[in-house]
Amino acid sequence: xxxxxxxxxxxxxxxxxxxxxxxxxxxxxxxxxxxxxxxxxxxxxxxxxxxxxxxxxxxxxxxxxxxxxxxxxxxxxxxxxxxxxxxxxxxxxxxxxxxxxxxxxxxxxxxxxxxxxxxxxxxxxxxxxxxxxxxxxxxxxxxxxxxxxxxxxxxxxxxxxxxxxxxxxxxxxxxxxxxxxxxxxxxxxxxxxxxxxxxxxxxxxxxxxxxxxxxxxxxxxxxxxxxxxxxxxxxxxxxxxxxxxxxxxxxxxxxxxxxxxxxxxxxxx
Amino acid sequence: xxxxxxxxxxxxxxxxxxxxxxxxxxxxxxxxxxxxxxxxxxxxxxxxxxxxxxxxxxxxxxxxxxxxxxxxxxxxxxxxxxxxxxxxxxxxxxxxxxxxxxxxxxxxxxxxxxxxxxxxxxxxxxxxxxxxxxxxxxxxxxxxxxxxxxxxxxxxxxxxxxxxxxxxxxxxxxxxxxxxxxxxxxxxxxxxxxxxxxxxxxxxxxxxxxxxxxxxxxxxxxxxxxxxxxxxxxxxxxxxxxxxxxxxxxxxxxxxxxxxxxxxxxxxx
Numbered sequence: 462x463x464x465x466x467x468x469x470x471x472x473x474x475x476x477x478x479x480x481x482x483x484x485x486x487x488x489x490x491x492x493x494x495x496x497x498x499x500x501x502x503x504x505x506x507x508x509x510x511x512x513x514x515x516x517x518x519x520x521x522x523x524x525x526x527x528x529x530x531x532x533x534x535x536x537x538x539x540x541x542x543x544x545x546x547x548x549x550x551x552x553x554x555x556x557x558x559x560x561x562x563x564x565x566x567x568x569x570x571x572x573x574x575x576x577x578x579x580x581x582x583x584x585x586x587x588x589x590x591x592x593x594x595x596x597x598x599x600x601x602x603x604x605x606x607x608x609x610x611x612x613x614x615x616x617x618x619x620x621x622x623x624x625x626x627x628x629x630x631x632x633x634x635x636x637x638x639x640x641x642x643x644x645x646x647x648x649x650x651x652x653x654x655x656x657x658x659x660x661x662x663x664x665x666x667x668x669x670x671x672x673x674x675x676x677x678x679x680x681x682x683x684x685x686x687x688x689x690x691x692x693x694x695x696x697x698x699x700x701x702x703x704x705x706x707x708x709x710x711x712x713x714x715x716x717x718x719x720x721x722x723x724x725x726x727x728x729x730x
Numbered sequence: 731x732x733x734x735x736x737x738x739x740x741x742x743x744x745x746x747x748x749x750x751x752x753x754x755x756x757x758x759x760x761x762x763x764x765x766x767x768x769x770x771x772x773x774x775x776x777x778x779x780x781x782x783x784x785x786x787x788x789x790x791x792x793x794x795x796x797x798x799x800x801x802x803x804x805x806x807x808x809x810x811x812x813x814x815x816x817x818x819x820x821x822x823x824x825x826x827x828x829x830x831x832x833x834x835x836x837x838x839x840x841x842x843x844x845x846x847x848x849x850x851x852x853x854x855x856x857x858x859x860x861x862x863x864x865x866x867x868x869x870x871x872x873x874x875x876x877x878x879x880x881x882x883x884x885x886x887x888x889x890x891x892x893x894x895x896x897x898x899x900x901x902x903x904x905x906x907x908x909x910x911x912x913x914x915x916x917x918x919x920x921x922x923x924x925x926x927x928x929x930x931x932x933x934x935x936x937x938x939x940x941x942x943x944x945x946x947x948x949x950x951x952x953x954x955x956x957x958x959x960x961x962x963x964x965x966x967x968x969x970x971x972x973x974x975x976x977x978x979x980x981x982x983x984x985x986x987x988x989x990x991x992x993x994x995x996x997x998x999x
Contacts, residue, residue, distance in 0.1 A: 510782070513786075517782075519996075521993075521994060527786070528782070528786050652994070653993055724914065725921070726789075727788075727885060
C-alpha cells in the first residue's frame, strides 16, 4: 500500500511512469482525482465498427470517450503521451471468449490491426456524490462496488449483445432525487440510474450475492439504486467469443489527462 | 404553407406519411415538437469507422444519436418504422465532394454497403431556450440561423477534418449565463457554446455575411454566442471528396420517435 499512497497525487508524469514501468499494479480508485478514468477495450479492426455501434446504442453502460487510430497505441485525444500498451496497471487478455492471461503490459501482443476504445467509468459521478456529502458504502469501507448481471437486455450490434451488468449503490430514501440529479450530469460516466427499487424487477434475486465485487450489507431502510456498469462491454466481448481482445483488469483503469468535469472528453490542441 | 401548417402536429404516422409520400418537402423546424430531430449522413461502409471516429472526437458538432446496420435502411433505435430512404423531406447527393442532386427520396440510389448516421441538431436546445422565455432572433423572425465557417479546427479522423461550422445566436448580456446553462443540458444537441464574444477570435471577420443562412441584424447591445453546427460533418464530407455520400437538405431534418428530453437517444424495446 505504500506505493499506492505515494501515487495519490495529481502529478501525472510521476503517476504515469510508475504504472508504465510496472512499479504499480492495482486499482486506480482514489488516484489522480479530478481526472477522467476509463474502461479499456482493444479489438481487431474487423470488429471495430460493430463495437462502436454497440457503444452508440448502449450509451449508459458504454459511454465512448475515446477511439484510437487503427494500429496506433497512442490515444492522442485523451492524453499528451498516453501509450495504451503500458499505461494501465494490469490487463486481461481474452481468447475465444475467456480470460487467458493477466499481464502488466501488452507490448508483445500489440498488432497493427488493433483499435483501442476508452469508455467512461463511475469514479467520476462517485466523486461528485462524495463531494455532495452522500456516503457511498463501498467507498467508505474500501470495498469493490457490487456488480450484477441483470435481466436488462442491451441493444445488439453485430456479434455484440447480452445482458447489461449493473452496479448497486443504496442510499437513504430522501437522497434518491439528489443522487439521480447528480449522476445525470455525467453522461460520460453512465449517467442516471437504470433502475431504482426492487432488485427482482431487473432479475436480481439475491442482492447479497453479486456476480462481481463485494457483497453489500443488508439494504434495510435504504433504497437500492442501480447504474449501468462498464463491465457490460467485457461481458459482450466474452459472449461474442472473439479470437483475441484485451481489457483493463477490473478496477485497474486507464487514467487520462482529461478534466473529469470537462464537457467533452477531448484534449484541447 | 398550407401543408406545413397541417403538419404542425405530433401525430407521427400522419406526419411521416406526408413526408414519405413526398407530399411535403421543406424545413422541419416547428414540426413534431418534443421529438428529437437529427442531421443525416449516409456513407459507404468503407468510410464508416473513420466517420464514427470523427464524430466521437468532435462531439459538439457531431453528436451521434443513431447508426444503422450496413445496408439496412431502417433505423430501429430511432423509430418504430423509420425508413431512411424516404422519411426525410429532401436529400442532397454528393459525388466527389460536390452536391450533384437534390431529391425527395433515395430509393434508386440505395446500396447494400450504405451506413446511415443520425446526428443531433440545435432544434432541441432552441425549443428549451424559447420555453425559458429567451427570444432567438431567427426563430422570432422566421429566418434561417446564420452559419459561419470558423477558424476552429476539428479533430481529424481518416479523410475527415477541416474547420468547424458554427451558428450564431445573440442575446442580452444578462442572459448569457442562463443560455450557457440550458444548452449544456443537451449534449446530444451540440451542448454549450464553443465561443462567446468577439467573432474575430474564431476567424469570423464580417458577422453580417454568414456562409449559410440569413444575415443577422446588427449586434449592438447584444453578446454574440456561437455553437458547433451540424453542417460541420457535411463540410468534412465534401472536403474528403468521397465518391458518393448523401445528407438531408439543409433544414429538412430526420424526425425521430425519440422524446427530445430523453436521457439517451435509444427507443425502449
